[in-house]
Amino acid sequence: MNILFIEDDAIETMKLHRTVSKLQLRVNIVEAKNGEEALEYLKSGGESPDIILLDLNMPRMSGIEFLKILKEDDKMKYLPTIVLTTSENRADLLECYKIGIAGYVIKPLKYEDYESKLKKVLDYWNINELVKA
Template sequence: MNILFIEDDAIESMKLNRTISKWPVQHRIIQAKNGEEALEILNGPDKLPDIILLDLNMPRMNGIEFLRILKEDPKLRYLPTIILTTSQN
């Protein structure tokens, strides 16, 4: 499975990588630090990810802005996206 992980916090990235490394099946994680970087990856030449894990609180383009653009794009709108956040709000 190809996973696009959009997260700006290095500690959260380490947690995900550590967790996934323990799974019996191998997964490929592509990481973006913000929504702008993620859109560049999605519009690049590589195969689209099977799933997106999206943080809401990021610099430059937050998760809500990214999600709005993603859902307006006919090519990207059906990508399964899971929103992650550590926010108390």
């Protein structure tokens, strides 16, 4: 499974890699530090990700701004995008679902809880037929 991970925090990026390694998941992770970098990657003609894991609070372009651009594009709008954020703001959650996300996961403080949530998300998308299409 190919994942586009959009996150500006180096610690969160290391946490994702640590979790994937510990769980021995067979995934390829492409990193982008913000929405602009992610859009450049998506438009570059490289291999499309099976899923996008997106933080909301980033410099230059917020996750919500990225989502709006992504979902307006005829080709990219079908990419399953899961928000992975610390934001428990209900307005953010509702806005993201209104735009068209596939899921909204709040990053827990404890690493064990993060690992558990991430495993469930990746297990689900690994068997989902949309990823295989």
